Structure formats: C-alpha cells, structure tokens
Amino acid sequence: MDGLDRARGFEKPRRSFSRSVSNSMNRKSWSMEDVFSGASHSHRNSCVDEDEEALKWAAIEKLPTYDRLRTSIINSFMDNELHADKMKNKKVDVRKLDLDDRQKFIDRIFKVAEEDNEKFLKKFRNRIDRVGIQLPTVEVRFNHLTIEADCYVGTGALPTLPNVVRNIAESALGLLGIGLAKRRKLTIFKDASGIIKPSRMTLLLGPPSSGKTTLLLALAGKLDSSLKRRRQGYLANNNFMEQVRGKITYNGHRLNEFEPKKTSAYISQNDVHVGEMTVKETLDFSARCQGVGTRYELLTELARREKDAGIFPEAEVDLFMKATAMEGVESSLITDYTLRILGLDICKDTIFGDEMRRGISGGQKKRVTTG
Template identity: 45%
Template sequence: MDQGVLYRASSSLRTQSTSFWRNGGPEIFSNLTREDDDEEALEWSALEKLPTYDRLTRGLFVGSNGDANEIDVRSLGFQERKELLERILKGADEGNERFLLKLRERIDRVGIELATIEVRFEHLTVGAEAYIGSRSLPTFSNFIINILEVKIFNLRNQFSGNVTYNGHGMDEFVPQKTATYISQHDVHIGEMTVRETLEFSAKCQGIGSRYEMLSELLRREKTANIKPDPDIDIFMKAASTEGQEASIMTDYVLKVLGLEVCADTMVGDELIRGISGGQRKRVTTGEMLVGPTNVFFMDEISTGLDSSTTFQIVKSLRQNVHILNGTALISLLQPAPETSELFDDIILLCDGKIVYQGPRESVLDFF
C-alpha cells in the first residue's frame, strides 16, 4: 500500500471518528443523563413508600459526583453538611435570599400558610402604686414597709382587660418562647468554641413547630405527587429533627454570619484568649438565630462591628423576616445610610422619648 492510500485511509478514520463524536456524543451523554434521572426517580419513589416517620428522617443526598443516594438526615457528617450548604448558599450576596425563596416556594406550592403573629388587646388598663416624698427614698425602713404593705394590703400592679396571642390567652402557652431577645452584653462560656456555643443554644431552644409543619408538608406533597428539590428537602428534614449531635442550623448560621473561620476557636474571656470583639458580638446574635422563633428583639447588635459586617447581618435578617413572615426590632446607634435603607419602619429616640415612628421613606419629609 503506497503512501497516498495510507493517507486516505487515516483521513477516513479521522472523519468517521469526528462524525461519531459530533453525531453520537451528545446522544450518549443525554442517555446517561436520562438514566441518572430515572435512577433518582426510582429512589425517590421508594422513599415515598416508606412510613411517615421514616420519610421525615430520610432523603436523597446528591454527592459531589452527581449521584443521589438515600441517607438518614440524623447521620449527616460534617463534610456532607458542608457540601449541602455550599450548594444551597452558592453566591456571596444572593445565595441566602435564593435559598429562602426556594424554601418559601416549596411551602406555598402545597398551600401551607406560614404562621404569623397577631397580638390583640381589649379594654386594657394598667395601673401601679407610686410613692412620693420621703416614702420614695430607697431606705431600709421604706423597703420593709413596702414589703409589709404588699403582704397585708395586697398592693400590686393593677391590670385589667384581655390580651390574646393568635387568639390564645396568655395562660394557654409560654409567651417567653414566642420571641427572642438578643442582649447588647456578650455573656458566654469562654472555654467553649463558637460551634459548641451555638450547638448548645440550638439544643436548649429546640425545633419548635418545624416537625409538625414538615409532616403536613410531606403529606400534601405525596397527595399531589410533587417531588421537591433534594437539597431543600434534606435541609428542612435535618433542621426539623431533634437528637442530632450536630445541627445543620448551626452550620447555616455560622456561614451566614461569617463565623466559619473561627468556628472551632474558643470564645474566650478575660483570662482565655479567644475570638475578637466583633466575632463575639456575632456569636451573641447567632445564639438566638439558631432557634425556631420568628420574632427578634435585638439590642445594639452592631457594637464592635464595622459598617460592612453590620450591613450584611441586617440584610440577612431582612431577607429572613420578609420571606418567612418574621419580625425584627433592632436598636442601632448611628447606622450607616445603606444599613438604614434596609428597614421598613424606623423609630427615632431622643432623651428616651420617641420623636418619630413610621415608614422609613417618610422620615425626611416629617422633619
């Protein structure tokens, strides 16, 4: 065979090979994709046939290689939680908002309404006894007389009227568990790490009504034959399951507040070197964010923080309360303009008195 014949033969082989990859390549990959989708659908179908309790604790975890495997959310490891959060919070600025919107979309799709808070009061009057003159002085004799008067004459604050919380009286539940107060004082156990501090707080606060809401959500999705996003499904199940050594809510709050870099560092105190003052302030905020409440009263959460960090924290809180129907009352001293623009309503105080209360857009026109 001469050189010309060899050249034509090799050219023909290259042409056929190129034609194969041009025409058959995408079809091969599409077939592989369809097979993966079919396998995932079969695994999800098997998952839906499990009893209710098992479905609440199991989900499909998509690994780094793209394979979906059934997993028990109670046994999620550190690396698995990290991969999951990196996927659902992908994107520095819009990641958290996109994730919360997916959560809300899943809940709205089956017609579940998120709980809102309505406090009503009717014919409410509050009165108190006040001493004047020498009786108002904080002396030992006045202290003893005050105690005797309370015991003998039953002098107490006078309260009348009716106050209801979502239609329930204050004696039907524990009002203190419906809201969260974040103090301006950073009181922590110095020997505990940042992660341990948030984990301890999460276990103390529990999961609230997440489990009941998730049970109803799964029931309605099964009835409507709706398949949720696997990552969102695993996150919600992990956040609604008690008894875990490590909570995914802790990892989520650590990531949102930018505390991942010091998660395994001791908080520290006057005798133990630990995290910085700004990080300690964020730990104080994170302690309450890991809980199930949607009402936050925050006192001076920006102390020790730079304007950029304060902006990011308030922005995350704004996304949370807007999308998940929460409420946040935050006190700040001279916030930056970009931070002030994140608020819906503003209360301005001067010498302990309210000088303005109303929409943020109307504050300049008011003055």
C-alpha cells in the same frame, strides 16, 4: 491549442476549488457532528441521572412514614477526575450525616451566603406553597402603652455600696408605710400605640434614652419585675399609679394568656455565654435546648400532602428540612447553616472568651448571640 490550454488552465483551479470546498464542508460536518454528539451525550447523562433520582424518590415514598421522614437524597459530584461533572445521587439517613457530608452540602448550596440564602429560602417557600400549607404568623399590637419608673434622686442614685444598703432599708420601711426615700417618677414611654406586621422587618429609630430598649423589652415580655404590675389602676395607697399601663397582644392574646418567650426573642446588648465553649458548641447547645419546635409536625403534613399529590421535592430542600427537624442529634445541620449565613464558619472552633480568656471579636460575639 491556445484555447485548449486556456480551457485546461481554467479547469484545474475549478477542480481544486471544488475539492477544497468539499474538504471544508467535510470538516464542518465533522465538527458539527462532534458538537451534537457531545450535547446528546450530556443530555443522555442528565436524563439518566433524573431517572435514577426519580426511582430513588419512588423507593422512599414506599417507606413507612417514620422511615420516610428520616430518609432523603444527597446529591454530590463524583471525586473521580474522569467523572468530575457527573452527579451522584445517594440515599441517606439524615440522622447519620457525618461532618464531611454536612460541610459539602453547605459549601455547594451556600457558596455566596447573601445571594444563595435568598434563593434557597424562596425554594423552601415554594415547596410549602405548592401543597397549600400556610405558615403561622404573629402580629404584635400595643395600644396606649405607658411605662413609668420610680427613680432615686440626689446622691442616692449613685451606684455605691452604701447607697444600695440604704435603698434596701428604705424600701423595707416603705412596705410599713414609712416613706424616707427620695424618689421621682420618670416617664419612659407615654401613650404609644402601634402594630408590628408579620413577615416584615421593622426598624426602630430614636435618640439615646428615648425608650427603644424599654419598648422592645415590653413587647417581648421581659420587663424588669419592678416595672410589672398584674392589674391596671392604683396601688393600695391610692396615691401611686401603676408603672405599666396599656395593652400588648400577640394575635389578639394578652401576654398573661401564653408564654411570650416561646414566641419572641429579645437579643440583649450584653453577650452572656460560657467562655470555655467554642462558637460551634455554643450554637449546638442552644439548638438542643430549644428543640425543633413545630418543624417535625410541619414536615409530617408536608410529606403527606406531597405523597397524595405525587410530587417529588427538590433534593436539597428536602434534605435540609428533614435534617433540621430531627430531635436528639448532637450536631445539627441547622448549626452549620447558621455558621455560614452569619459568617461565623471561620471562627467556629474558637472559644467564645471572657475577661480572662481571649476569644472571638466583639462583632462575632454579637452574631453568636443573634444565632
């Protein structure tokens, strides 16, 4: 009896142990099934979204070229709480993007301006490189550049009203061969040569009054008219050298062979803007004055090559390129992009300001000029 009881005693814990193991295995199997079912459900949703987006891209590719370059897909998350993580693909006309759509696009793509802008530019470059398009670049060279100026000496150099009147009168007499002005030749830049490579950032360092601003003005073709001469050599009296000597070329072309202001931009130290206009209005006005340039031609060639190769572009990059290549738009996406990248979106509705009106700060003014 004792052996039988001992056997029964061992049998009961063995049954309870096997029952607990089976229950735990069932719970694990249930949890694993739930996990896999959730993963498969999300994977199924992503596949459905990708298929839906592919169908919309295929429909866009069938449009005429004029309509295809103005139609893109905007991705946004559902506002409903039940489908907050679900992406909604919407076909839009890039010329009719409202303020809310543009702001949501900027907030989603450029959350951290410094990091996300670099990622976006890499996507932009990869799309162009994928179809074999080479963006135009500019190489600036200056050889044996010498810049000189005639300066008044003594009390005539003071910026007073009598000195201005006297200097004008002496300059008029100088045209008749009568030299009364006391001037001295000042060499600002002497026999400088260099190359500014494309797709790089060049840092120009130097002490005060070393000619940094003069060099930048000369390279941008914005030197003062008193420092410009049409030909190298001597002037009519043969005793006064030319003020500017040397050679400046853009991709091998001299400055008189094209308009350098359409290729380069010099940002002045003086911020000259309309004080009554807001920051956003200033950038919109500048964008409309400059136009879209060659962006529309680039987009046309890019769309043609992608259609021939059967490539569907990324929605965010395609929407940005098409929205920034449209002319006649009152408020462009490029303005919202510039405001976010330069950190000006916090003051976009503030007036620029002037001596009589309080506006944005000095650092913000400089960033507006850069933008």
